[in-house]
Amino acid sequence: MRSNSRYNLKETKAAYWFNAPLIITAIVFILIPVAGTLVTSFSRDVTFLPSKFLGLENYTRMLGDIHFWQSARFTLFFVLVSICLELFFGMIFALVLNETLPARGLFRVAILIPWAIPIAISGRIWQLIYNYEYGLFNFFVQFFGISDKPISWLGSSFGAFVSVVIADVWKTTPFMAIIILAGLSTIPGDIYKQAMIDGTNFIQRFFNITLPLLRPVIVVALLFRTVDAIRIFDLVYVLTGGGPGGSTNSLSLYAYNYYVTGDFGYGSAVSVAVSIFAALLAAAYIKFGKFKEAIK
């Protein structure tokens, strides 16, 4: 800031007082820990062992670790599939909610339920639903005759992947739906009337008008959800514990396991990897989304 005359000193001082709580909290509890993790990732930090500087050793170990790559693959596939499904169902729900419905309050509460229940808790519910012997899904499977043998939802790697995706989509679709709904409400009703007069049917209206006008909202929602989905931990911890055989080990869970066994150095390295993935994806969105931010 060359021209300090732009800023009123009195205002600036007041501003800093107002911002102090937020800034201090953020620095102490986000910046410092993140920096600390970064530093730790470059050292050997294992309980009961003397720590020493390792340079990039943790990272080279990580890149050669097939379990790391397994986790990375799972996490990325999970994110991809989950986001697509959330978007799809979220859009449908938003369209339904956008119409005038009786008992709107009921629908709004219903749609908040999956989002409001802690994942740790809903994870246990799903654990029960996926139960081999007496889970709800296997009951349906046998009741509707989809297969004569019960499906091992949590016992096979593919089954576990599907189970995790379904449970996650259940929880996060409401969020998507609410965001898309907000976006829908910004489209003036006259535009749809005009489109009707111009001779479109519902599908044409959806693709030619609704979707293009929703694009900014969708991109932002996807950005937040993607960054969020990459750090998935609660669900896999409770539902599958990373299994079977580490097939549903998310990157965060993988790092956590090292923390728990005391190897903070390696765990930190994996954590940094997750952060980098998140940052890359965010950057990709920002570039692809062509943000012309109108910052206040």
Next chain:
Amino acid sequence: MKSVSLKNIRKKFYTIRRGTVEALKGIDLEIEAGKFFVLLGPSGCGKSTLLNIIAGIERPTEGEIHFEEQIVVSAERKVFLSPRERDVAMVFQSYALYPHMSVRENISFPLKIAKMDKAEISRKVEKAAGILEINEILEAKPGELSGGQRQRVALGRAIVREPNVLLLDEPLSNLDAMLRITMRSELKEIQRELNLTTIYVTHDQTEAMSLGDQIAVLREGEVQQTGTPYEIYNEPENLFVARFIGTPPMNILDMDTINKSRRKIERIEKNKNLNLIAGLRPEDVNVVPEDEGLLKGNLKMIGPIGSESLLYLSVNGKEIMAKIHERTSFNEGDSIGISFDENKLLLFDKEKEKRIEE
């Protein structure tokens, strides 16, 4: 361009709060092909609903609409043609331009949906753009345009289809006064040039009078009168139409006041048995020296409006307005007299509010 015929159009709405609301109570209208037809009325009279029903974005509870001989919608015979099938075009008050498409894309949109071939679309778009003089802004987006330009684009999108009927829902309301007047004449010109059957909704009676070949005055879902601007103005069928048309509104004189007249008014004598009230337009009120007038009064205030003056008079305790074309020689507070041509006095039945003819 087709003629439009409405028979007994009724529309009922079922709301939770107010029960059944009857927005349209049996509308019958005949609109000739190629004519500029105005639906005039205050807010809430149902004119927009009627337009929507003609367009096909709402359904009538009862009644039928014909375009020429073709039944376009019939509640009784269960016929319903979509807007596209009716080949109607509409311009909304908000213009409803697609914000994410360029002007060209906006205008070609209906043609694209109709699967017209590209070269044909291009040709028609250029032609419409030419008529509305928007060739320069074809590649711009609505967000970059002024209100007047947006209005032209909306019109362009409507006429590009060469529709059977053109529907306009208060399209000029969002423009500033000067622009509104310019657009009015342009609109009329375009309509004449293309010979489009046009149905125009407005609450502004000046607009209706200057644009319409025929006007239908609506009130609370019913047609009060249909006619040419001249007929509506000079031969209003009821009190509502008489007062709604004309600025300032027609003066209403009760018999009390009339009976104080210095001379017996023949027409009133003839109809003495009926319960009457009389109407007199401000421009038909002559302000004269006190002893020369038919009635006596007091000049309360003078409101000059350019080349004309509005005089606020008090006659027999009631306020009467006069509109004269020059400065008055009288001053505020003067006692004055009022005279008028008896033929310009309109007589109404007090209860039915209908005009008495002779």
Next chain:
Amino acid sequence: MREQKTITIFKFFGAVFLLLFCILPFVWMIVISLTKNPDFFASGQSASFTISNYTDLLSNGSTHLIDYLRNSLIVSIVSAICATLFASFSAYAITRLNFPGRILIPLVLLAFSMFPQISIIGYLFKLMTRLGWINTYYALIFPYITLGLPLALWIMLSYLSRLSSELDKAALVDGATRLQVLLKIIFPIALPGIFSTFMLILIYSFNEFLFALMLTIDYKARTIPVGIALFEGLHGQIPWGYIMASAVIAVVPLIILIAFFQRYIIQGLTEGAVKG
């Protein structure tokens, strides 16, 4: 119009699907919580509904269910209040005052919010150990405040930027200090936004898992999501009835919250995200 009818049909089925989708697991949780044999339909036995799961849990202190619930409520309420306050103060300064860093602070905070929790918790754990805060409320409250700040700031920014600063100017002319303006004038008017923010942070804090898992050890500070996640049974048999019953107890405050305040919650979410 044939199309109108098809749309109505889709609308209807869509609505039904929505309700089933959202409520089914929830309802199942309640059903299982009321039975002693969760495999009732598979084994053909009758469900034998009973509330004994609940009574057992609530009377038996060793499950610490009430402790978990209490911890969760205290931690989330305190964090939500503080996060909302901090964010409101900052949002006020950003929307009303001109100072270097005005644009930077929200953006940097946004960037911070993208860091995965796992990259924070490692070092945070050591920090907390050194401070001696492990297994206390402090260990959770401060991180939760921090986690909630980005969302809280964006919502409050969106809200306050819409309030005209003329009110401020009038009060300042009347001799109020900036702080007084914020507390006496802005806060009352922005109450809906503040409330929405509070609700959202409350729910997010209540649901938080990883930090609670690593930073607490036992019933003294452990929160209910962790409690339920770790609920194992004896003899290798998972006591689903008990788990579901404790889940219901845990979830009841949340359901009450969203039942009464759904409008605020939804408003807060849309403010935070559509604005972004």
